[in-house]
Amino acid sequence: xxxxxxxxxxxxxxxxxxxxxxxxxxxxxxxxxxxxxxxxxxxxxxxxxxxxxxxxxxxxxxxxxxxxxxxxxxxxxxxxxxxxxxxxxxxxxxxxxxxxxxxxxxxxxxxxxxxxxxxxxxxxxxxxxxxxxxxxxxxxxxxxxxxxxxxxxxxxxxxxxxxxxxxxxxxxxxxxx
Ligand code: AMP
Numbered sequence: 001x002x003x004x005x006x007x008x009x010x011x012x013x014x015x016x017x018x019x020x021x022x023x024x025x026x027x028x029x030x031x032x033x034x035x036x037x038x039x040x041x042x043x044x045x046x047x048x049x050x051x052x053x054x055x056x057x058x059x060x061x062x063x064x065x066x067x068x069x070x071x072x073x074x075x076x077x078x079x080x081x082x083x084x085x086x087x088x089x090x091x092x093x094x095x096x097x098x099x100x101x102x103x104x105x106x107x108x109x110x111x112x113x114x115x116x117x118x119x120x121x122x123x124x125x126x127x128x129x130x131x132x133x134x135x136x137x138x139x140x141x142x143x144x145x146x147x148x149x150x151x152x153x154x155x156x157x158x159x160x161x162x163x164x165x166x167x168x169x170x171x172x173x174x175x176x177x
Contacts, residue, residue, distance in 0.1 A: 005042020011175045013039055014155065028155050028177075030065065030126055044072045046174050047124065047152055053078045056149060057119040060084055062137050063108065066125035069154065073124060082114045082121070084137050095143045099136040108133070110140040117145030127155040128173055131162025138169060 013036065015029035033039045047069055058080040061070025067083060074081035087096055087107035094109040115121060123137055134151055141148055148169050156162070156173035163171050 003042040003045035005039055005046070007046065007174055010039060010043055010046070010154075014175065028127055028157075030154065033154075034068065040072075043154065043174075044069065044076055047073050047154065048076055049152075049172065051077060051122070051149075055120065056122055058082050058115050058121045058146070060110075060115075060121050060123045060137070060141060060146075062123070062125040062133060063089070065127075069126065070122075070124040073122070073152075079122075080115075082110070084108050084110050084140060095140055097136040097140045097143075099132040101132065102130075106133075108136055108140065110144060112144065115141075115144045115146045119146045120149050121146045122149055123151045123169075125151075125153055127157070128153040128162040128166075128171070129157045130160050131165035134162065135165040138166065 013033045015032050017027040017029050020027040033043055056077050056079045059070045059074035060082045061067040063085045071081045087109050090109050090111055093112045095112055096107050096109045098105050098107040123141060125134060128134060138148060150170045150172055151166055153173040156176045158176050
């Protein structure tokens with residue numbers, strides 16, 4: 001789908017915040033994009049890419065900023081929205097997946113009945129860094145038997161080589177650093 005908003009406009013609106021949430025991390029703040037109605041809409045259209053209504057059964061969003069884009073994209077595609085959340089947040093029966101962080105580990109979860117086997121899904125997050133989160137989310141998605149069409153990100157920190165953990169799926173990002 002075409003958009004009047006360019007990728008360069010989206011890139012320029014991302015705010016770099018040094019040393020957040022800890023020294024040495026340059027945080028990519030996407031809230032200025034969300035705060036501009038035209039950019040937000042354009043971003044969702046770019047995330048949609050060539051997918052058409054009917055191509056996708058569900059869009060899975062990764063806690064927490066992934067929810068914003070996944071929900072908007074699901075609505076736009078006429079698809080369902082499914083959250084993958086941090087452990088302990090989903091109330092019903094879940095599958096869980098742990099993964100390593102730079103220091104320590106984290107666990108994410110999906111409702112066991114969220115998606116039916118064979119459903120075609122997109123997995124969406126705001127940013128691909130080391131790929132640990134997305135790889136764990138892809139494992140959960142495989143666990144419920146869904147078919148991943150694509151992992152879709154607004155931003156990719158390519159120097160962290162997260163794609164190397166996601167070689168089983170098509171990966172697409174809009175803005176690369
Ligand atoms: P990773 O598992 O290393 O790929 O980290 C991806 C997750 O961490 C995403 O959900 C991002 O929202 C968040 N994240 C990692 N690094 C950054 C960063 N520099 N700026 C903003 N968010 C980040």
